[in-house]
Amino acid sequence: MEQIPIGRPSHDNVVPLRTPQPEVVTEIPVGAETPTETTEAPPPEVARPEPAAAEPEDDEEELSWEEVVARDAAAEAPGEPDDGPAPNAELTLMLEQIAQVGLGLTVGVVDAVAGSLRRTAGQEPGPDDPRNEPIEVLTGAALGAAATLAELMAKAIGAATEAVEPVASVAANPPLLGGLSRGAGSALRFLDGTWKAKEAGARSSAESFMRDLVPSVTTNALDQIDLNALIRERVDINAIAAEIDLDALIARVDINAIVDRLDMDRLVERLPIEAVLARVDLNAVADQLDVNRVAERLDLEAVVARIDLASLAQEVIDEIDLPEIIRDSSGAMASETVREVRILGIEADRFVAKVVDRILHRKRARDTSVPGLGEND
């Protein structure tokens, strides 16, 4: 966002604030306050001359207002030794400060207002736009005049206060004040009535003005601030995140809508299916399979119906050499007969050998093995 140069023509007049003279500061009887603290809104008590710190408060309570005025007049009589500055000089200093602070604020507001007005007028002048120069010069001159006038007024008020104070103290007695107050009361009621008549319009104007002014001021202020750095420095994001109810947040998310927007084909293409399958223990999966249930669900009839059994049978018959099988069958029958005859021969051999051995009273069994054909040969 474009940064608007706030108060650029009059910076020298407003910021920095004019610091009070060192000798004047040392003469301020409010010992705890520093000169820089005077830039803040001064309390009304600062402008009044303080009573002597050495006097006990109970003595002051016993005095009448006439005695206080007389005492003040005696205390400020010329020719008396006085270590601090005159109360009027202090008042002048305060007024000057107030004027300067007000002036600075006014300059800032005026600058923001000017920028806002320019934008509303459709003009976005650059920082070096020559069209601004007369305006800026005039603005600077007006502000300089205002500052000078404020100083002069402050001094004049101080001098006037000094001159009027004895008269005012005399005129402040109750009988005189009673008449004045009655007159002033009627005047105030008149002015109040006038204000109430104009209040709605004034408020409306002020609100519409503020509606434009506040965003502009806020924007300009935010332009000057690095919010990221500020948040990092000042905000405990972890604490905030810890308090976030992620479940509630997720409950508000329409997962289905997200899934609908997913390109599943691309997702599947990026999946390492081979690697996933390599990690799957298919044997364990197969162990968990109930093959009987799977078989029950199989529509075997439909499977069989899809098989061309006739052509399949023809292929099988073509592959099989039936005559050879028949020949083998007959040969098997013949060989079975031969085997039986052979076994009969072997048993007959054994029987004869056993009979002969018994006749010969031979107790040892015959050794019919051939040495050259031993199994370990």
Added chain:
Amino acid sequence: MAAQTQARPHVRSMLPPAADEAQGRRAGVVTRTVVMVVDAAAVAATVGILYLVWAVVRFMRHPVDFVWPTVTYGTVVVAAGVTCVLYLTVTWSTTGRTVGKRLFGLRVIGRDGEPLHLIRAFLRAGACTFFPFLLYWAAVSSQNRSVQDLVLRTSVIYDWRSGGRAARVGAPARAEADPSGDDALGPGVDVAPAVTDEADDRHPEPLPRLDGE
């Protein structure tokens, strides 16, 4: 029978136990007698065929005045003896199996288990032809050996497998029928692995076995 049991190899066999145990062992006198009779019949048939051939030749040479050739008893005996010796010599020195032995699953082997040498086969053939009764010493012998076997150091063993080499003791028979098909067993012989050092190159095209291999 303890020796036989001890010699039993742990080899898969589809033969009946009685036949399985007998493989590679010397055959008894009954089987050998039957084999001798079969071989004698084969020799007689051969002699008869030779007589027919002779007659045919005579007829072709003198068809007009053809008469059946007359043979004397002596001539027949000599012809049969010669035929038998030649027949046995050739068969024993080649496969060790005559027709009768092939039919009943016997084989003649030498000391090394191989078929007999030609001279040994000839000598044994002569002895068996002219002194056949010496066979029956096998009934008495504690080793089932005839006199010819003892003299010539030969053996006649049960060997149901085909081929030219004797089965080991207790080795199961193997269906290795000759491609020529002259094995009386044919493809129906029980199937079992033979000895591991059996030379299969003797039968480059063995008939299919019953187990589908």
